[in-house]
Amino acid sequence: MAVSDIQTAAPARDASTTAARIRAADFVVKRHYLRWWEALPWLLIIAAYFVFPDRLTFGTQVLIGIMFALSLDLILGYAGIVTLGHALFFGIGAYTVALLTARWNWGEPISAMLLAIVLSAAAGLVSGWFLLRYRGLTLLMLTLAAAILVQEAGNYRSDITGGYDGVPGMEIWKLFGVFENDLYGRTYYVYVGVLLFIVWYIVRRIVYSPYGAALTGIRENVRRMHAIGSPVHKRLVTAYTLAAGLAGMAGALFAQSTAYTTLGVFDFDNSAKVMVMLILGGTGRLYGAFIGAAVYLVLEDNLSKLSPTFWQFGIGLLLVLTVLFARRGLLGLLEDAIKLFRRGGNA
Amino acid sequence: MSASAIVSILFDGLAYAMVLFIISVGLSITMGLMGFVNLAHGAFAMAGGYLVVTLTRSWGVPFLPSLLIAAVVVGVASIPFERLLYSRLYKATELDQVLLTIGLAFMAIASYTYFYGPSPLTVPLPSFLTGQIDIGVRTVPTYRAFTIVVGAVLIALLWYGFERTNIGAKIRAAVDNRRMAQSVGINVDRLFTLTFALGSGLAAFGGGLAIQTFGLTPSFAVLYLVFFLIIVSVGGLGSLKGTLIASILLGVFDIGGKYLYSDAGGFFIYVLTVLVLLIKPAGLYGRE
Numbered sequence: 001m002a003v004s005d006i007q008t009a010a011p012a013r014d015a016s017t018t019a020a021r022i023r024a025a026d027f028v029v030k031r032h033y034l035r036w037w038e039a040l041p042w043l044l045i046i047a048a049y050f051v052f053p054d055r056l057t058f059g060t061q062v063l064i065g066i067m068f069a070l071s072l073d074l075i076l077g078y079a080g081i082v083t084l085g086h087a088l089f090f091g092i093g094a095y096t097v098a099l100l101t102a103r104w105n106w107g108e109p110i111s112a113m114l115l116a117i118v119l120s121a122a123a124g125l126v127s128g129w130f131l132l133r134y135r136g137l138t139l140l141m142l143t144l145a146a147a148i149l150v151q152e153a154g155n156y157r158s159d160i161t162g163g164y165d166g167v168p169g170m171e172i173w174k175l176f177g178v179f180e181n182d183l184y185g186r187t188y189y190v191y192v193g194v195l196l197f198i199v200w201y202i203v204r205r206i207v208y209s210p211y212g213a214a215l216t217g218i219r220e221n222v223r224r225m226h227a228i229g230s231p232v233h234k235r236l237v238t239a240y241t242l243a244a245g246l247a248g249m250a251g252a253l254f255a256q257s258t259a260y261t262t263l264g265v266f267d268f269d270n271s272a273k274v275m276v277m278l279i280l281g282g283t284g285r286l287y288g289a290f291i292g293a294a295v296y297l298v299l300e301d302n303l304s305k306l307s308p309t310f311w312q313f314g315i316g317l318l319l320v321l322t323v324l325f326a327r328r329g330l331l332g333l334l335e336d337a338i339k340l341f342r343r344g345g346n347a
Numbered sequence: 348m349s350a351s352a353i354v355s356i357l358f359d360g361l362a363y364a365m366v367l368f369i370i371s372v373g374l375s376i377t378m379g380l381m382g383f384v385n386l387a388h389g390a391f392a393m394a395g396g397y398l399v400v401t402l403t404r405s406w407g408v409p410f411l412p413s414l415l416i417a418a419v420v421v422g423v424a425s426i427p428f429e430r431l432l433y434s435r436l437y438k439a440t441e442l443d444q445v446l447l448t449i450g451l452a453f454m455a456i457a458s459y460t461y462f463y464g465p466s467p468l469t470v471p472l473p474s475f476l477t478g479q480i481d482i483g484v485r486t487v488p489t490y491r492a493f494t495i496v497v498g499a500v501l502i503a504l505l506w507y508g509f510e511r512t513n514i515g516a517k518i519r520a521a522v523d524n525r526r527m528a529q530s531v532g533i534n535v536d537r538l539f540t541l542t543f544a545l546g547s548g549l550a551a552f553g554g555g556l557a558i559q560t561f562g563l564t565p566s567f568a569v570l571y572l573v574f575f576l577i578i579v580s581v582g583g584l585g586s587l588k589g590t591l592i593a594s595i596l597l598g599v600f601d602i603g604g605k606y607l608y609s610d611a612g613g614f615f616i617y618v619l620t621v622l623v624l625l626i627k628p629a630g631l632y633g634r635e
Contacts, residue, residue, distance in 0.1 A: 134624070134628050136382075137382075137579075138580060140384065140445070140576075141576055142621060142625075145577070145620045145621050149614070149618065149621065152614040153614060156614055268573065272449060275446075276446075276449075279446055309457045309461050312454075312457040315453055316449075316450040316451065316453030316457060319446050319447070319453070320450040323447040323450065324447070
């Protein structure tokens with residue numbers, strides 16, 4: 001209907017304008033449709049299970065990294081909230097699981113994860129409510145300070161949290177009371193993979209919804225969103241809460257899959273790392289998190305074994321080059337390459 | 348709490364605050380001028396520290412001259428960075444600036460780890476800076492007293508330069524209103540390069556001064572970065588007075604907190620930071 005309206009409204013215009021409008025309308029109507037290539041990451045994740053059967057413990061960490069980066073993409077990539085303290089929610093998730101089993105002897109993974117999601121989302125709601133009124137450097141500092149504040153509080157009560165040595169005696173029960181995490185980490189690879197699919201589906205629905213469009217609007221022009229009456233603060237807090245919940249979920253899965261948590265999860269390094277992953281892949285495009293986390297973690301795994309110093313230099317150089325020459329990340333480069341290829345093919 | 352404990356908290360806190368101030372002040376002014384979020388500032392301080400170590404240990408230069416040499420060398424060396432890398436991103440978003448400068452900091456840490464190794468280094472101090480000195484109320488470590496004196500001298504110099512010279516007036520004008528300053532013919536770009544070099548040089552000086560109290564490892568570049576950023580944002584961008592007050596607050600509270608409740612550590616600092624920023628988002632002396 002929208003397409004025919006446009007056609008009748010502009011009969012006198014030349015054909016190319018009309019065609020452009022039809023394409024634009026078509027884009028709006030169809031932009032949330034699934035494309036064939038969106039199956040690729042999932043096919044790769046499934047293929048990895050069979051190709052690298054002895055590397056699944058590492059594979060699980062990649063999947064968790066993707067989930068963490070995806071949660072950051074929701075606020076950084078779509079809503080444009082620059083945070084230096086996203087590790088706060090990852091850490092709350094991880095510690096919920098760790099303390100449940102170490103202090104209250106409750107190691108059931110699914111209920112613990114759900115509680116982790118609720119608690120980290122609550123932390124996101126409360127902190128977001130206060131912090132998201134601010135912008136720029138103030139917001140950067142407040143998010144950074146919030147994460148360190150919780151870390152310091154944890155360090156103060158290291159009798160409970162185990163400090164930087166980690167929570168002692170974490171015992172995670174079998175999944176559904178049946179599946180034990182074996183030596184090769186098959187169980188958690190499949191479990192986290194399935195959860196990641198659910199998370200991806202939810203995030204995808206959100207970013208293509210009118211609400212997601214409102215977030216993008218806030219990122220692009222916050223004054224205009226105020227002017228058209230969009231409740232900007234409420235929208236931002238909602239996004240922050242959702243992202244906090246998902247980051248908490250990633251943290252909970254991290255603690256469960258490794259049966260190990262230290263206060264290091266709250267480190268600035270952890271917040272910076274997830275941001276680097278996302279930027280490397282490309283922000284605000286959903287699959288940047290997949291490519292970025294996978295490339296970053298595989299590189300880290302290989303290069304840091306070779307030489308940690310070399311790896312740190314490499315990641316620094318990569319960041320500088322990304323900012324200067326490939327601001328839209330690896331996916332942006334890929335898009336450019338495809339465009340170039342197509343243009344070459346047509347000519 | 349005894350009077351002696353209070354004196355030593357204030358004294359140690361002040362010595363600590365001076366080092367923090369010397370390193371942070373350049374960051375505050377460059378951020379105030381261009382609104383550039385420079386997370387690599389700590390790397391310049393670290394570079395200064397290592398240069399001082401090399402000068403004193405390998406080349407036998409005395410401690411005090413090597414502090415000055417380090418400040419000049421790092422200050423000059425920072426100019427190409429500003430011209431080639433930073434200047435490209437003045438109009439970019441904070442995120443881009445954060446990423447570029449984190450990247451630079453990582454590269455700096457890796458390079459220095461490669462050349463100097465990851466373990467902490469010390470610097471040989473001249474004999475008149477070691478031991479204790481009697482300041483009337485009680486005896487205190489000489490080096491801390493020296494730090495406070497150096498800090499006071501630098502504050503006086505900076506205050507004079509800022510408030511009483513032509514170039515200081517230009518900097519203040521540009522911090523206040525960059526466009527207006529440009530339209531009355533102030534070359535803000537060149538001014539920025541100058542303050543950037545000055546700020547990096549001061550950071551290098553502070554880095555050398557800090558070896559004795561903070562210890563020097565390559566991770567110095569990010570380890571204390573949070574402190575510098577807190578001082579800059581709590582004090583208010585581009586404000587000399589704000590940076591000084593924030594440094595003293597942070598120094599005294601951190602030392603006091605660790606002295607009185609050793610386990611709670613830095614907790615107080617972060618509570619204080621969050622409170623100040625929630626109430627005054629632009630910092631104590633920043634413009635809204």
